[in-house]
Amino acid sequence: MNDGLFDTPRTRRDVLRAAAMTAVAASLGTACAREESGGPIQPPSTGAPQETFSDPRTKLSGELKILLWSHFVPSHDEWFDKFAKDWGGKVGVAVTVDHIDQAQIPTRIAAEVQAGQGHDVIQYIATLSQYEPSVHDLKDLVDEANDRWGAQLDLCRKSSFNPATNRFYAYSPGWVPDPGNFRKSLWEPVGLPNGPTTWDELLEGAARIKSDKGVQLGLGMSQEIDSNMVLRALMWSYGASEQDENEKVVINSPETVAAVEYMTRLYQQAMTPEVFSWNAASNNQGLVSGKLSYIVNSISAWRTAQGSNPAVADDVFFVPALRGPKTALAAQHVLYNWIIPKHVTAVDAAKEFLLHYTANFASATYHSKLYDFCAWDGLTPNRNAWLTSDPFGAQPADKLAFLADAIPWSANIGHPGPASTAIGEVFNTFVIPNMFARAVKGEATPQQSVADAEKQVTAIFDKWRAAGLVGG
Amino acid sequence: MATRLADRAGLLAWLFLLPSVLYIVALVAVPFALAIAFALSDVSAGDPSYDYVGGRNFERVFDDPVFWRSLGNTFVFTGISMVLIVVLGKVLANILVADFRGKWLVRFLVLLPWTTPVALSSISWLWLLDSIYSPIDWVLRFFGFLGPGENLYWLGQPGLAMTSVIAVHVWRLTPLAAVIMMAGLVAIPRDIEEQAMVDGAGYWRRMFEIKIPLVLPVAAVAALFGAVFTFTDMAVVRVLTRGGPNDATQVLASWAFYRGIEGGDVGQGAAIALFLFPLLLAAAIAILRVVRRIEVW
Structure with missing residues (x-):
């Protein structure tokens, strides 16, 4: 059904209505429905999680340049930028964060790999297996994360580990159903x-x-x-x-x-x-x-x-x-892959930041308005409570409750x-x-x-x- | 006494040429040599180390049905666009050289498609050709050419998608052709046309027996520019269709990008892109010959 809007538009009112509909459609026009200003209008009924900090395993200094996508839910990026810089301030690392459209990231990585310079740690929303020869093996990072928080979700592991070479070409702390x-x-x-x-x-x-x-x-x-x-x-x-x-x-x-x-x-x-x-x-x-x-x-x-x-x-x-x-x-709709190119020198800082980010994944889930899910389920203990009583105004409030069981039907x-x-x-x-x-x-x-x-x-x-x- | 620099014509010539030569070497010769080197290697997006593999990438390219489709589409898009660009450019040039009120405003507006960055104008066309909200469909529906709720799905049907890509190329390159041909038209000595009018030649006879023959070398330049810009462009395809539906609008430039960068196989992407070279070389030679003929004329 095209609801009659365009069927016989003969009057000025019809034209204005058509224009209004087109404007609504155009406002949705960024990739995968990036949420524009406006967003949910009700205030959150459940508070944001407390963030944690633990000292890095080694003394850090210097710079850390992070490249990641412009999240489909912009409130995530506002949170992330402050979160990353706050961490840098605590550990003595000057952190810079760049966001670009997700479609541009593979091209950007290819350019940085060819040039042998660029960002220290890069995130993409799908597997980055093609860059395996040019990135650090992150097995030690995954092992450390597994030691701290238990076994990594299988779909995230399969999207960051190459069994043919026995290397973790990426670190995958999150995904989206x-x-x-x-x-x-x-x-x-x-x-x-x-x-x-x-x-x-x-x-x-x-x-x-x-x-x-x-x-x-x-x-x-x-x-x-x-x-x-x-x-x-x-x-x-x-x-x-x-x-x-x-x-x-x-x-x-x-x-x-x-x-x-x-x-x-x-x-x-x-x-x-x-x-x-x-x-x-x-x-x-x-x-x-x-x-x-x-x-x-x-x-x-x-x-x-x-x-x-x-x-x-x-x-x-x-x-x-x-x-x-x-x-x-x-x-999975989105699969987070973080890579550290081989030409990078700030490897320790990148790994420590990723551990800190993972430890606080509950904040990523919350500030992405329940879009991001963690690869270590125990790190988001409030997730099911949020899903059954949406803090961002779902009607009814338990509309997303079914996502609590998303893992068995996701691959x-x-x-x-x-x-x-x-x-x-x-x-x-x-x-x-x-x-x-x-x-x-x-x-x-x-x-x-x-x-x-x-x-x-x-x-x-x-x-x-x-x-x-x-x-x- | 030492010769002053200003008196050393040979050295000065090289000094003046040097910036252009450096520019061409850095931005044309080096990338071209790299493309040949990559096409003979196993370089990938994730592994820049160079290993010579001979013609293996070309063998794989020849086995790929999408490559052949892309090659065919590239020639079809370029050929049809070139003809339309020349014809419509000539019509537009005739209009723009005429005297009428607001001529300068019209000239400015006509030039806009050419001056707009191709990515931006392609996004505008993406909205105009939208599956559901296409204003073009709306107009057709308004005048009864489409039924209620009916859509043409411009970018969803292979034939219409190809037509759409060609239309956008023609839309954006016709102003360039018109400006080139305007220059040709105003350069025709007025006494030739006046003499023909005195001899009783009508509008169409003057058009086909005086103006078109005299403008032909310039029209060739316009056609060749149109061909080069269409042949090498991937922005229109990438924004409008990403090569779809079902690779129906895939062209060499876009397929080289998808295979080489998005797919990660830089070697094969370079091999695909190299097929642009023979036609571009032929076009460059043709342009230079035409320019020489114009100089002689």
Whole structure:
């Protein structure tokens, strides 16, 4: 349904309404629904956690230059910048923090690695396995963290550890779940007031919503990050994957073909060609402006709506990963990888800062408005209390309570194997979205499309395996 | 008596040329040599150490169907854009050389697309071509060309996505072609046209038998500039479609970036990018020849 706004816009009022709608959509237009000014308006009902400090293991001095993404929830960055500089003041290190758009970070790292100079510690929101030869092995840091706080979450470990070389190319202290977001007012009339729980229910409900109300479903098949995530979730739920746990390419399987065939049915019955053109912000915009019945994304789009469109925010609810014939899994939406390039001299300062940051991850979770989750669960003891009584104005207050159990239905990119350099290249060259899109659009049969994708994936794996960075 | 510096013409010539030579060596020759070196190596985004691998990157590139699609798209986008840029540039130039009130304001507005940074203008087009909120769709719906709630999905259909990319190239480069051809038009001696008018030649005859032949060398320059800018551009594709849908708008420059930087395989990215070189070399030779013809004329 396009709610009649653009159907017969003949009057000046209609034009103004259309302009207002466009302005609302445009305000959501940064990648993955970066939350703009406005935000949730209710004051937090639960206070921020107390931060801790312990002396570094060695005497520190000099400078520490940190590069990280501009968080989708800006209040996180305000907290982080002060947090980092306060730590520097206590330990005698001059800390500088630079934030840039997440899409620019891989290019920036490549430039700094080639130049042999730049930032001392760099964070990105996906695996940085491709930089393994040029970064410090952080095994000692991970071991220290495990000694202090217990075992690291498996999906974070798999996204920072290369079993082929036995090296931790990154340190991964946090991640973000990727639930389904649905409009309750649309799903209630089709008999699913709590949203779909299986891929079959999604097909059935979304098809009825589209035929009854003209509102389409929003799962991307485009060359962008969210499409990459959700299509892997579908594959895993059907028992398919790009690689097995030993990094052997297994994408060409009856399970993958079945997943592609399912997506073809879903597209034909519940979607429109817009899903082939999307960027990372498109599904957020569509949900918040009432044009989509269901998307798969983090909570940031909904947080945005809390400030810009509270009525829609109150109507948006969440479901965990949908169950398929084999299992129910979703990819992590964001996965924090911190690397220390080999050319860096402030290695000790970087490691001590990362330990201090991890020890205070509860603050990161709080100031990101419950967006960031910790790889060491015990470090955020209040998280479940926040999720069941949202300090940032969720209606109802326990809207996010289901995220307390997000770990069992979340997996790393590359599941059931590690997030290797090869997986990174498959991800960044959009092999999986294109595999689905070709079949869905009828350019190839599902079998042919999967076979073509296998050829591309195998070539990428062979290349990195020959370089010694991929096992199998 | 020592010769003064001002009298040593040879030395002075080199001194004056030196900044340009340094500039070209640093920003053209060195990167080009690096690209060739990288294309023959296993250098990756994460491993700058150099190991010679011969033609292995080229073999892999030839086995990659996306490369062939990108190569084809690059020629299609460039060819169609070049024709449209020349034709529309000539039409625009004819309008802009005419005398009318507000001519300078119109000239200023027409030049804006060329002066706007391509990344910014591409983002504007991204909004104009939005799947749901496209103002173009809104206008088409307003006039009844689209049904209620109907959208064209400009960037979601392969044909329309390719059309959109070409349209943006034409939009941003036509003003450049128009300005180049304006210079050609105003340089035509007025007595030639006046003589033709006295002889009874009409507007179209003067256009096709006097103006176009005389402007042709300049039009060639405009066409070649348009071709070079279109052939090497990746900003429009990156902002509008990221090469999609399903690599339908992937071009050599964008695929080299995705493979080399985002994918981490710098060697293969460099090998892909090197395929830009033969056409650019041909274009450069052609431009120089045309410029020489103009000088003679």
